[in-house]
Amino acid sequence: MTDERSAPAGARKTPEELRSARWFGPADLRSFGHRSRAMQMGYAPEEWAGRPVIAILNTWSDLQPCHSHFKTRVEDVKRGVLMAGGFPVELPALSLSESYLKPTSMLYRNMLAMEAEELLRAHPVDGVVLMGGCDKTTPALLLAATSMNIPAIFVPAGPMLRGNWHGKTLGSGSDSWKYWDELRAGKITDKDWLGVEGGIARSYGTCMTMGTASTMTAIAEAVGMVLPGGSSMLAADSGHIRLASESGRRIVEAVWEDLTPRKIQTFEAYENAIAVAMAMGCSTNAIIHLIAMARRAGHAIGLADFERFSRKVPVICNVRPTGDTYLMEDFFYAGGILALMNQMREHLHLGCMTISGQTLGENIEGAEVYNEDVIRTLDKPIYGEGSLAVLTGNLSPQGCVIKPAAMDQKFLKHSGPAVVFDDYPSLKKAVDDESWDITADHVLVLRNAGPQGGPGMPEWGMLPMPKKLLKEGHRDMLRISDARMSGTSYGACVLHVAPESFIGGPLALLRTGDIVSIDVDARSIKMEVSETELAARRAAWVAPAAHYERGYGWVFTKHIQQADEGCDFDFLRTDFGAPVPEPSIY
Template structure:
């Protein structure tokens, strides 16, 4: 490849103009020392950088951007870096999910409004990756994503500790009196010991792998540690490659096809990926008008075993995953289930990329003949009168003995209400209780926070209980574990059945049958429904109110309804 297909680059509408318009566009960029030959018709490459001190996962992306620029220059392009909104998962409140769509709008409109022929997206933290993908998808330029990479493995007392996963474990050990506050603080200093995103198979690592599986990131790039020199080599090669994609007019939508989405869903099952991937892939498909349904995540994953032995489903971390062969080694194990003729940003088919895959550690990446977990133990989609539009559970991180369970509900109308009660020794709860927290969905909280992995009641922790069935219309961190039923839709704030549950009701979970049932007769539910009234919106103005009014439910990916589909990147209109 490399033969120019474009009759005219988008950027020509700015820099190729005669008279005052061309003068203005070129002259002001020359104030940075840009020589005139950079405006000679070469591809202009945007570098969308989500660097921010407030987003620790992405705080090293300035250096990554410099390597992308080198590659663009080497390939004969003109790189222009620009900032995007950035979403710091560990810092922002109430939830970065509230702002994923806003960040995508920022990316979309920046790309549409500027003289950009192709773009390299730089992201890493949980919502920055899908937000940039969604924004770029709506404009449909040639696109490559380079993620920032995971942190080095945490080490404490001679053992590996993982982002999030061990935070939840340690905090419950402290509450149960099994770990001292001093040790808890010491572990805090040992966990996040380098630049990069979470090094467990949380949402950040999952979305990096998903992007690679879609063909939108360089093959083999997802798992490279953030501090590894090969991360910067990948960035430089991406800078070169995006110039070729522009010259060949290979656009986002030509790579992210239905077949590519099917590959991503199956890859997510094989790696034991985050339930958040369901929301992000549904939203991305909506931007591209690719037909994708919630049921696809269950149906397509049923034949896929869990192969990757990483926290929270297993024992290792992303650094080990990279040394074991990374995502290509996983996808090669299940290549008979994949659409191998899809094209990737490497301008090779998936089959060509996987032919070069190497597998170095059969304990970290298990062979398909000896998987970590058998086929059908990935994300399960549940239906029933408690979640008619669906709910999800990550089976690989749940307790097998709770996959079928019947218990009485203990209901809370907010996570704050639950937090106030959870350590009360008089709380009427036992190991069979089904904990329900609601009004934490997309519009209700707002922003669908990661609170679904409810902390267990202290008195049960002291009794040695380690897991319970928990149900919410919220999300949970991809680093979390437990028998946690998430994304119950429709959510409570819009009158979904979860809003009708009362303490003492019987709830029956049957994951093998894919059902979640509230054992209350329909006449009684009708009475409760008639007495229900919607909560007051959490905001009266600004973006948050717009979000509340327009956000779709979890089964559609929580995008804003008016952002479905893409309008492409038209030739610019005259500005003056």
């Protein structure tokens, strides 16, 4: 689209201009304390004096399988920092394990973002290496780095190796849902299920399908915050060790260059991110996180921007769950993110500066595709439009999202009677009742599962198929909620209905038996209920009781924005009050 550099290099910093010099440099009593405490830890003045202090925000924990290699990988980052003449300091940060964190990791994305921002603001650091990858850690760390705006580089955890069971390739998440339905339908045994359980995750790293983890790390690279090719590097590959070290070396140079996130994260960079997400068959969660990230950078990205790119950028990445065969390991061997971006370069702003110190166009120049069935050409896509579609109508006036490339195409245009549930336990009980009088033409609806209703907007949106229908051979039906769903999920699931039902959005007014219609091509969703009847229902609606009366949950409830606004806290907007000042040293 453009070949002009968006952030030309300027004058290099001097040691006296380093942010950390405010802590360590002055010949006064306060700085004496800073220096003496560094010496207490065994560091000589030669190790920090006049050198960039590089924070390494490490989201490792013993309950974070995606990041289990970070315990040692952080040493590789430190090695790179030291090689480049920097002083590395590891700062542990909240670890948001998608597998274990309840009620949902989304409840705590903003907590990590706030913690990381304040860690950087309060400490004597000049730049930061962000170590993340599991779904919410990537956007959370980038939200923090963008708001703090010191030089930053992101090191993705990387996808795990492909799974295996009885000679079949397994994809995390996607095959969990698939074989769970087969077990419920009586097609496989409990012993089979145990084999799937043991074979689906064979190494450290994130989900190896195109779930939220790989979606968000690809977005981080597309927006310019990852070294070239880093987002598709496998966690267990030795190249990942070299990526960690190289990132450590590069961040030191970025500090001297004063290459900050906001110089990289331009509006055009976010357009690149949206285009890449659409081409990759991205997770539906990408919309929420990208909107929040862009707005932290000062850009009014919204659902309309996703819809704009959805209409013109086809899905060319043949990776599950949008694709039908391949996984991230295959994508990596096929050329990875650089090859994909080179294939779709006509849809990208090639002049955007990246953390590598080069433009996006320079990063992808000459990147080759080694398997054209994994990474397709634009004229031979696996789906003719982008991964996601935004629907609006009287059921969701602020918009909702569906993933048309990963669903039974017969539901792209569908009308049917709603079956409405107010909570997830009631839904789970109903779908296991084999005597339930339900057909595949019905529309399953779950409400009170949004940002406030969940609380935290849990990944309940891939509503379970009724057991009766599974045994009849059905594997998809139209499902609607104000929840999210895992990026590894699939099916005719309408998600992120906004405004959510818990605060009185139209979904709160829907009743069992009402006819619900969607038309993905027309981008519409509606309930066939008159405005007069809806007004009467609205007048009778009673707001549910709040989930929290104290603590972080109370803050979340009071300040969380809706899905179409990125689910950020309102007080973290760039236009909310004066900029946060640097901390006083005295």
